[in-house]
Amino acid sequence: MSQTPLLGARTLDRETARALPPGPRLPTLVQTVLFASHRKTYFPKLRRRYGEVFTIRLVPSSRVVVVLSRPDHIREVFGTPPTVAHAGEGNTVLAPIMGDHSLLLLDDDDHVRMRRQLMPAFNGHALRSYTGMIADLARxxxxxxxxxxxxxxxxxxxxxxxxVILQVVFGVTDQDRLAQLRPLVEKVVSVRPVIMLGGFYPRLLRLPPWRTYLETQRQVDEILYDEIGARRNQQNLAERNDVLSRLLAAGTWSDVELRDQLVTLLLAGHETTATALAWAFHELARRPDQLRAGQVAADEGDDDYLEAITKEAMRLHPVIYQVGRRLTETVEVAGYRLPRGTTLMAAIGLVHSDEEHFPGAGDFRPQRFLSDNPPAPATWIPFGGGARRCIGAGFSLLEATEILRAALTRYDVHAVRPRPETAQPRNVTLVPSRGCEVLMTRR
Incomplete structure (x- = not known):
């Protein structure tokens, strides 16, 4: 499948430029740095100045990015046929890390086929089968x-x-193999933004630190392929309760396809869930009433309330601030006629902080997800939406619920400092600036 050319400085004619939403005129590199390092403060400033739809330009090739912050506009994008709004092309920078067959990089029929094969490992029955393993690891x-x-x-x-990824997703439980994998995988998941530039500039991959990263990745791949091969030869796949075994039992995969999905699940599901939970504890530590409500829910098995804690943490502190699509043809979105190659960016963080959709948006209120008037569709979108909604959303919420239960039945959580921690960019996520400093005491 050929890539849709990026709409950028080299392909943007004057007439099209005048028809785009307004936006800053700063140099592309400056805008890219502000986006990468300060998007949580930069985007609100741009919305106040230019309105709910604005244009920025980012590397490579000074690409045109139209940022959307209204739920109805974002619904337009999520509802656009996946053949017209490509999500995979917006993630090409991840190709050297996740692999060409990654669900996040595929579009059109390839994406549909791969998603269909992944679904049996993430449906309701499968999720329930993971609960015991996750609970044991959490405890x-x-x-x-x-x-x-x-x-x-x-x-x-x-x-x-x-x-959880290593044992519940990969299905690795042998202690020697786990000891071998942990330090290698830790290096893989700690990928820095500079490494991702290799997706835009492949020549970099021959140089350190890119070459060093790829060598670590090769060692992880060797172990993963060994696990895949061993699992293929097992006769009891139907009796196993890990994601890899379910994938093998339910679909027809090449080893490379399986490897790419496992690495994708690793990179997409590790840091994001950990960060969402850190923000949840950050808030509970500063709000004794909410902490007590969470402890009661944990004691009584109220999974809905524990899940609401996670949802509210994801709303108040978006782990991923935005998601993107690249247009494969000219379409009208948010009242603008946007040409082929334009990147559309749904600003999750701007929607989640909007008082119109979340009264008292700056406060932490898990109850808002349990009321008779819960948040409207397309206003809570930490997992994206439409045909590209994160396939692991249910797994992530299940995992968070079990971890909250394990902690809140045992501990009182206290903030070390009264002043809240700010959000700091870490790769593609926004994490607590001091690592969520807390103090635990036994209940």
Missing amino acids: AEVESWPVGEPFRLHERMRTLTLE
């Missing part, structure tokens, strides 16, 4: 937390969600 981890002394919870969340 073991939270029991190891220091009591009565401050620590950075985000790192412990990353450790735990990585273990």
Whole structure:
């Protein structure tokens, strides 16, 4: 499948430029740095100045990016046929890391086929089968937390969600193999933005640090291919409750396709869930009434309330601030006629902070997801939407619920400092600036 050319400085004629939504005239590199490092403050400033639809330009090739912040406009994008609004092309920078067969990089029929094969591992029946394993891992981890002394919870969340990926998704339970995988996978998931530039400039991949990263990735791949091969030869796949086994039992895969999906699940599901949980504990530690409500829910098995805690943390602190699509043909969106090659960006963070859709948007209120008037469709979109909504959304919420239950039945959570932590960019996510410093005491 050929790529849709980016609409950028080299392909943007004057007439089209005049018809685009307004936006800043700063140099492309400056806009890119502001977007990468300060998007949570930069985007609100742009919306105040230019309105709910505005244009920015980012590397490579000074590409044209139209940013949308109204739910009805975002619904237009999510409702646009996937053949017209390509999400995979918007993620090409990830190709050297995730692989060409990654669900995040595919479009059209290839995406439909791959998503259909992945679905059996993430439907309701499959999710219920993972609950026990996740709960066991969560209990073991939270029991190891220091009591009565401050620590950075985000790192412990990353450790735990990585273990869930290795054992529940990859299905690796052999302790020697886990000991071999953990340090390698930790290096893979700690990919820096500079490494992602290799997706735009392939020649970089021959140089350090790109070459070093790819060598680590090759070592992980070697283990994954070995696991895939061993699993193919097992006769009891139907009895196993890990994602890899379910994928093998339900679909027809090449080893490379399976590898790419496993790495995608690793990179997309590790940092995001860990960060969402860190923000949840960050808020609970500063709100005794909400902490107590969460503890009651954990004690009584109220999964809906525990899930609402996670949802509200994801709303108040978007882990992923935006998602993108690239137009394969000229379409009208938000009242503008946008040409082929334009990148559309749904600004999740701007929608989640809008008082019109979330009264008291700056406050932490899990109850808003349990009321008779819950948030309207396309206003809570941490997992994207439409045909490209994150396939692991249910898994992530299940995982968060079990981890909250394990922690809140055991501990009171206290903030180390009264001042809230700010959101700091870390790769593609926004994380607590001090790592979510907390102090745990036994209940």
